[in-house]
Amino acid sequence: MNWIYDPWPWYVSGPLIALTMFILLFAGRQFGMSSNLRNLCAASGGGKAADFFKFDWKKERWNLLVMVGAALGGFIASQYLSNNTVEINPDVAQKLETYGIYSANEAYMPTEIFSLEALSDPANILILIIGGFLVGFGARYAGGCTSGHAISGLSNLQLPSLIAVIGFFAGGMVMIHLIYPLLFL
Amino acid sequence: MKTLFYLVVGTFFGILMYKSEAASWFRIYEMFEFGSFHMYGIIGSALILGILGIQLIKRFDIKTLKGQDMHLKPKNKSFYRYAIGGTLFGLGWALAGACPGPMYVLAGAGYVSILIVIFGALLGTFIYGLLRNKLPH
Numbered sequence: 001m002n003w004i005y006d007p008w009p010w011y012v013s014g015p016l017i018a019l020t021m022f023i024l025l026f027a028g029r030q031f032g033m034s035s036n037l038r039n040l041c042a043a044s045g046g047g048k049a050a051d052f053f054k055f056d057w058k059k060e061r062w063n064l065l066v067m068v069g070a071a072l073g074g075f076i077a078s079q080y081l082s083n084n085t086v087e088i089n090p091d092v093a094q095k096l097e098t099y100g101i102y103s104a105n106e107a108y109m110p111t112e113i114f115s116l117e118a119l120s121d122p123a124n125i126l127i128l129i130i131g132g133f134l135v136g137f138g139a140r141y142a143g144g145c146t147s148g149h150a151i152s153g154l155s156n157l158q159l160p161s162l163i164a165v166i167g168f169f170a171g172g173m174v175m176i177h178l179i180y181p182l183l184f185l
Numbered sequence: 186m187k188t189l190f191y192l193v194v195g196t197f198f199g200i201l202m203y204k205s206e207a208a209s210w211f212r213i214y215e216m217f218e219f220g221s222f223h224m225y226g227i228i229g230s231a232l233i234l235g236i237l238g239i240q241l242i243k244r245f246d247i248k249t250l251k252g253q254d255m256h257l258k259p260k261n262k263s264f265y266r267y268a269i270g271g272t273l274f275g276l277g278w279a280l281a282g283a284c285p286g287p288m289y290v291l292a293g294a295g296y297v298s299i300l301i302v303i304f305g306a307l308l309g310t311f312i313y314g315l316l317r318n319k320l321p322h
Binding site: 007008009010011012013014015016017018020021022023024025026027028029030033034036037038040041046049050052053062063065066067068069070071072073074075076077078081082086088089091092095096104108109110113114115116118119125127128129130131132133134135136137138139140141142143144145146147149150151152153154155156157158159160161163164165166167168169170171172173174175176177179180 | 250
């Protein structure tokens with residue numbers, strides 16, 4: 001029964017992501033996860049502060065349901081379908097050790113950043129908040145995230161999405177190769 | 186019925202994100218270190234099938250289940266918003282090690298700290314909404 005806990009290889013996962021996009025297209029929707037951040041802002045009264053949040057968010061109820069489902073899926077997968085460890089390239093794991101992260105190959109998320117004990121470190125909380133802030137701000141500024149641009153937009157051969165995805169990657173490279181050494185070494 | 190449909194699609198997507206390890210901080214880091222083909226294979230194969238499928242939809246004018254046009258509206262033409270917004274997103278993606286879809290998945294998986302990331306993402310979305318008219322698009 002070990003196969004139940006094994007991760008899914010890329011050639012299973014990638015096609016299933018495309019399938020998710022097509023299911024939503026056939027339902028008359030467009031695959032896009034970061035839109036839910038805007039929906040949540042609108043649902044909690046953001047329309048009073050900015051016109052950007054003045055829209056009928058109840059029409060986007062379907063996407064909020066997808067979001068709730070995604071959380072449910074995360075619960076099911078982590079509880080029943082996974083041993084919650086991720087094996088990565090040994091060289092990469094070794095490099096992470098120089099950053100003080102030793103939980104590669106032993107956890108799904110680095111315990112040095114995501115465990116409850118790590119929350120006693122204010123610098124770590126700052127990393128989580130700033131990281132999230134940039135994701136939320138950048139996704140709305142760019143009009144989409146990994147699902148909306150890298151999957152939906154590029155599948156539709158849209159130039160704006162190509163510019164955005166090059167930006168995603170450029171930002172990620174700068175963070176990992178230029179800023180991480182400053183933060184963690 | 187509709188409620189159940191979208192919940193099931195979301196649950197499927199959540200299991201997929203977790204089981205593919207695309208929701209793992211380690212896989213995102215490894216991708217930016219070019220340490221494995223895994224993430225490139227996931228995005229690349231999704232993309233190839235996505236492009237093929239959408240070309241078929243366009244060529245044969247395939248409609249939604251309700252007989253309407255597919256939701257394939259082109260994005261507004263621009264450079265700055267995609268370049269600047271995209272780069273900021275990438276910085277955050279690598280710093281937090283999670284993009285929006287996986288954030289919800291990780292919350293469901295019980296990682297309390299991801300709630301701080303989600304809070305940050307909501308704050309970022311809100312501040313963008315406030316500053317929107319002052320930013321170059």
